[in-house]
Amino acid sequence: MELSEDELVAAIRAVVSSDSPGVIVGVGDDAAVVEPRAGSTVLTTDLLIEGVHFERGLISPRDLGAKAISVNVSDIAAMGASPRYALASLALPSEIDAAWVIELYGGIRRACDEYALSLVGGDLSRADRVLISVMVLGEVAHGRAVTREGARVGDAVVVTGALGAAAAGLALSAASAPVLSAALSAGWARELLDALARPVARVGEGTTLAQCGVTAMMDLSDGLAKDLSRLCLASGVGARVRLADLPITDAVREAAAVLELDPLTLATSGGEDYELLATIAPAEVEPARERLRERFGVTLTQIGDILEGGGLVAVDADGIESPLEPRGWDHFAG
Amino acid sequence: MELSEDELVAAIRAVVSSDSPGVIVGVGDDAAVVEPRAGSTVLTTDLLIEGVHFERGLISPRDLGAKAISVNVSDIAAMGASPRYALASLALPSEIDAAWVIELYGGIRRACDEYALSLVGGDLSRADRVLISVMVLGEVAHGRAVTREGARVGDAVVVTGALGAAAAGLALSAASAPVLSAALSAGWARELLDALARPVARVGEGTTLAQCGVTAMMDLSDGLAKDLSRLCLASGVGARVRLADLPITDAVREAAAVLELDPLTLATSGGEDYELLATIAPAEVEPARERLRERFGVTLTQIGDILEGGGLVAVDADGIESPLEPRGWDHFAG
DSSP, X not given: OOSOHHHHHHHHHHHHOOOOTTEXXXXXXXXXXXXXXXXXXXXXXXEEEBTTTBXXXXXXXXXHHHHHHHHHHHHHHTTTOEEEEEEEEEEEOXXXXXXXXXXHHHHHHHHHHHTTOEEEEOOEEEOSSXXXXXXXXXXXXXXXXXXXXOOOTTOEEEEESOSSHHHHHHHHHTSOHHHHHHHHHHTSHHHHHHHHHSOOOOHHHHXXXXXXXXXEEEEOSSOHHHHHHHHHHHHTOEEEEEGGGSOOOHHHHHHHHHHTOOHHHHHHHOOOOOOEEEEEOGGGHHHHHHXXXXXXXXXXXXXXXXXXXXXXXXXXXXXOEEEOOOOSOOTTOO | OOSOHHHHHHHHHHHHOOOOTTEEEOTTSSSEEEOOOSSXXXXXXXXXXXXXXXXXXXXXXXXXXXXXXXHXXXXXXXXXXXXXXXXXXXXXXXXOOHHHHHHHHHHHHHHHHHTTOXXXXXXEEEOSSOEEEEEEEEEEOTTOOOOXXXXXXXXXXXXXXXXXXXXXXXXXXXXXXXXXXXXXXXXSHHHHHHHHHSOOOOHHHHHXXXXXXXXXXXXXXSOHHHHHHHHHXXXXXXXEEEGGGSOOOHHHHHHHHHHTOOHHHHHHHOOOOOOEEXXXXXHHHHHHHHHHHHHHOOOEEEEEXXXXXXXXXXXXTTSOEEEOOOOSOOTTOO
8 A cells, every 4th residue: 555544535535525415524524514404314334345245356446336335325225215425434455556445436436426425434444355334324204214114914025126136146256267258258147247246226216116105125135035034024924925926037047057056046045136125015016016117117026925924935836835945145154 | 153143133132222212213124214303414434443453352342342432422522513323333253252242232332321322223244353333423503513624823722631541551451461460550550451442432522612612623543643733734724732731641651651652652643542632712721621620520731722834843841842743543554
C-alpha cells in the first residue's frame, strides 16, 4: 500500500463524493449527518469476506464493490423500503495496491448511483484478507414495512425472476478450464457468472409488491428452502412448494447438465439469488404479476402455498410429496 | 462451533432482545425498522479486527463487545449527538466456542444499556480471525451537529479527561510478566489497563460541550497530534499546543517511568483515548469547564490555541516552540 490512511481516505472521498440531497455531513468527519424524510428508518448490514463470500481472483474489484452495496440494498428492498444512505468499511491486506482499492470504491459508487443512495461514511483497516462491511439505511412509510411474519394460511408463495443462476455460476467458476471455456463459447455461461458477480437488488419490485399487498417478504440469499423455512418459522406456518413450477432458466438447466448437477437442487439450495420471496392472497397474484411485468419486465411466479403447521413440503411433477429440507448456506455448518 | 448459524442467531437474540421504544422490527428480519424522532440522523461505523485492534488473549469477550459499542458511540458523542440504535456484525473463526460469542454479546448488551441504545441487527460470518463491525445511529437537533470544520483563529483548544492512559496500558500489556506484576501490585496499572479495555464514550459531555458553544469537536482515537492536525486541516487553521498543560495522570507518568517512555509521547501520539477534543471561544472555556465538572465530575483542560495558517506547533515548558508532527496510528503506514 503506497498511500497513508489519510491519503487513501482523500482518494476515496474524491471517488465517492457527491452533493446529495439530505446529506449534511458526508465522508470525513467523526460521523455522517443526514436529514430523514417522513417515515420509518430501515437498517441493514452485511459482511463480505474474502475466502468465505468471494475469491479475489474470481471477481473484479469493481464488481465486488457494487455487489457489497447490492446485497445490502436487497435486504432494504425485501422490507418494501427504499435505500437512501450507505456506510462502507474496508479491511485490506498490505499487499493490495491503491488502484485495486480505488476500483472497488468505483464499484461502490456505481451501485450507489444505480440505487440512488449516498455513501456517507465508513472505516478503513488493515487485515489478512479483504473484508467489506456495508450498512444501508432506507426509508419506508410508517407502518408499511413488510416483515417475514405476516404469511397467512392459504396465501400463495411467489418469487421474482428465476432461481439457481448464481449457484450455477459458482459451480461453473469452479469447473475445469476446458468446461468453462466450452460453456462460455456456447453462450449460456455469461449470464450465470454475471448472476454471481453482478446481482441486482429488486428495489422497485419490492416497493411494488408491498403496494400489491404481499403479507410477508424477504430476499433470497441463502437458498429457497432455507429462506422459505425462515419465513414460515417467523409467520408460524408451513408451506408446500411445487417443484415443477420453480422458475429455472435454460442457462441453469444447461449448466446443470454439463456439471452433472440437479437443477432443482440449484434452485432450492443455491444461495445468492437476491430475488424476492413473498406471500400474497391468491386473488392478488395475477394483478401483482401484471404490475411487475409492466413496470420492470420482471416475472413473478407462484411456486406454492402456505399451509397450517410448520415445515416445508415439496411436490414433484408426479404429485408425490416429500419433505423439503432447509438446506442451504450456513456459515457455521460443520 | 457447536451451534448452527440460525441457532446462534436465536441465542444472540435472547441476549440482546429488549422492548425498546422506537424499535418496530428488531433483530431477525431482513432489516430493522425504527422510528426516528425529530432531528437529524447521525451515522458512524468502526471495525475492530483481531491482531490489529485487539489480541483475543488480552481482552475478555465481554470487554471486547462493550468496547466495540463504546468506540462507535464516541464518534456519535463527538458530533454532540445522542446514540439510539446499533447494528453489530461478527466474523468468527471456527474454533471459537459459543460461550465466548454469547459473552461478547453480553458485553455488547451491557454497553447498549449503559448508553441507552438498542441493538437492532447485524450479520454473522466465518473468518480466520475475530472481526467486529459496528454501526451506530444517533440523533441530534437540526443544525446542531458539531463537525471538525468550525475552529476559528483565536479559539481555545480543549480536551476532556486525561491523555495517554490507553497507550500506557497497551505498552504495559506488552511488558514482561515481572514488570506487569509489579505494576499491578503498585496499584496504578489497573486504571491504565482499564482505559485500554474499557473505554467510556463521553456522550453527556459531548452534548454539554455542544450546548456550551464549541466551534469544532472530534473524539481522540488516533492520538492528539494526528487528530488535532485533522481538525485543523478540516477547519483550515493551525494550532499551538502547550505541552506543560496536557492533562496526564500520575498513573501514566508512573508507567512511562517504569517502561522508559516519554509521557508526552504517550499523551500526544498514543491512540484510543476516546476523550473529546474541541475548540471554543476563550471566554466560554471556564463556563464549559464548570458545567462538565458539575454534571459529570469530568475535567476540561485548555491545552492550546487555534492559529492562522496550518500545522501544529508544540510549546515546551521553557517556551521553546517546535513542530508537533502528526504521528499516531496509521493502518497503512509501512
